[in-house]
Amino acid sequence: MLIVYAILALGLVGLLFGLGLAVAAKVFYVETDPRVDAVKEAVPGANCGACGYAGCVKFAEAVVSGEAEPGDCIPGGEETVAEIARILGKEVSMSASPIATVFCIGDNYRAADNFIYHGVQDCAVAENFNGGHKTCTYGCLGLGNCVRVCPFDAIRMGTHGLPVVDEEKCTGCGLCVTECPRDIIKLLPAGQQGHLVLCTSQDRGKTVSKACEVGCIACKACVKACPQEAIEMDGKLAVIDLEKCDDCGICAEKCPPDTIYQRGSIPTEADAEAAAAEKEKEEATA
Template identity: 40%
Template sequence: MMIILLNTASAPLMSTLLPPILIVGGMGLIFGLVLAIASKIFFVKVDPRVTEILEALPGANCGACGEAGCAGYADAIVNKGELINKCAPGGSNAVFAIAKIMGVEASTTIRKVSVIHCSSGGYTNTNWRYSYEGVSSCKAAVNIAGGPNRCDYGCMGLNDCMNACMFDAISLDENGIRVINYDRCTGCGACVVACPRQLPQLVPIDHCVYIKCSSKDKGNVAKQLCGNNAPCIGCGICSRNCPVNAITVKDNLARIDYDVCINCGICATKCPTHAIQDLLAGKRKKAEIEPEKCIGCTICAKNCPVSAISGELKQVHVINKEACVGCEICVQKCPKKAIKMV
C-alpha cells in the first residue's frame, strides 16, 4: 500500500517535502556542528566543584541567597568563600550536599518563629476595662488609661503584630485571636518590635512548650484580670517539676530557658492555671529499646533526664514507659541506634 502510494504520488510529494526537510535539518545540523566545535575552541575551565554545587542546588534561581541565580551562588561559594547555608528552597539537604562537595562542616541554624506569650486578646476571652473606639492600633490604645484590657501585660487585640508581619504569617481565628502560621513565619522579629507589650517572642522552632502569659502581677491579681482565666500566677510548680530545671520564676512570672528545655511537657500537665501551652500534648511517643541491638553501655541511662531507663552494665536496658517523657535525648545518645520512638 505504502509502496503504491509512494510510486504514484512520489514525484510531486517528494519535491514539496524534501527541500524544507533538508533546509531545516541542514540548518540544525550546521548550527549543531558549529556549536560543538565552538564549545571545544572556547572551552573555559571551570572549577568542577561549581558544577557539582549547581547540581546540588534546587535550580529555582529565586535569588534568596542574594546572588543573581543558582549559578552565581555556586560560583560565590567556591570562589568568594560565601556561606553554604543561604539557599532557602534547598534547605538542609542542599547544605549537606554542598558541605560534602566543599569538604566543610555543615552548619544549619535552627529557625526561630514568633510565639505570642498571652492566651487572651480574643472577642470573648478578654477582660475589658473600657470600650476603646480610637485609632485601631495597640500603640495608640495602650496610652489611654493603661490600655482597654484590664491586664496591664496582656494582649489588647488590635493586631499591630498582624499588620507589621510582612509574610502574612499572622491571621485571626474565629474568636479574633492571632494565630501564627509557622510555615510562613521567618522569625524576622517585626511583630516583636510592633507589640507595645512585647508579647510575641522568638522561640526556636523545635520547641513546642510555651508559657502563654506575660503577667507580672501577683497571683490573685493576675487571676482576676485575666480574661482567659489562664494566667501565670508565679506559683513555681512548673519550675519544681521540670526534670532539667529549665524554668525560673521571676517577678511572679515563669520563664522557660529554651536552651535547656527538652520539650517533655511535664510543666504543662502540672500547671494549675493551664497557662502553659504544649503543642505536642497527647502526640508524644515513648522510647523503646530494641533488646538485640542494646550492648548495655549505660549511656542512655546516664543521660535520661527523668531516670526512666534502668539496667546493669553489659545487660540489656529497659525503659519505664510510665516515667518516659518522650524527650528523645536517649535516641540521639545511643551509639548503637538501639532506641526508637514508638
C-alpha cells in the same frame, strides 16, 4: 512631498536620539557585579529587612561585598542560603530559622477588659490610651499590628482576639516581634519540642487572676513539680528553659490556671471557643 519631509524629519530626530542614547549608554556605563543580580534572584524578594539591610537589593550587594553572610537572610531558609553560598563559592553558615510564637492566651472570653475601645485600630495607639483596654497590662490587645506588618501573610487575627501564627509560612524574620508594643511575640527555634508558659505578666498573682483566667499567677507549682529543674522564676513569671525541658508535661498538669502548653498544641481559636462554650454551660447549670 509633505509626507517625505515628515518621515525624514521624524526619522532623523529619532535616529539622532537613538544614537545619543547608545553613546550615553556606552559612556555612562556602570559596571555591576553579575553576582549581585544572581543573589537578588535567589533571595525571596519580600524586602522584609530581617537581615538588617534596606531591602533585598541592598542585602545582595552586602553579601557580594562580604559585608553580610548568606545565612543572614533568615526568611530565605536553607535552600536560599545554599544557593547564595553556591553563587559566591562560600561555606554555608546556617542559623536555624526560628518561628514567631505568641506568648498570650488571654483571649476575648478569658481575659477581662477595662473599657470598650473605639479608637484607632492600632495596638500602639491603644496601648497609649489609658494603658490599653485590657485589664492585663501585659496581654495581647488584639488590634493586629503584627498581622499588618508581616510580609509573608503568616499571621492572622483569630476570632478569639489573638493572633494566630501559621508555622508553615512564618520565616522567623522577627518583624512582628519588634512591632508588638507589648513584646508578647518571641522567636523560638523551629522544630524544638518542649512546654511553654504562655504569659508575659509580671503582675502579682492576685492582680493577674482578676484580669485573666489563664495568666501566670506566680504560684511556683510548676517550678516545684519539674523533675528536670527546667523552670525558673523571672520576677513574677515562670519561664521554661527549652534546652532542659524534656516535654514530660507535669508542669502543665500542675499549673492551676492552665497557662502551660506543649509547643505544637498551643490553644487555637476553636479551643478558645470550646472552652468559652463549656464555661457558659457550667454557669447555666450552676
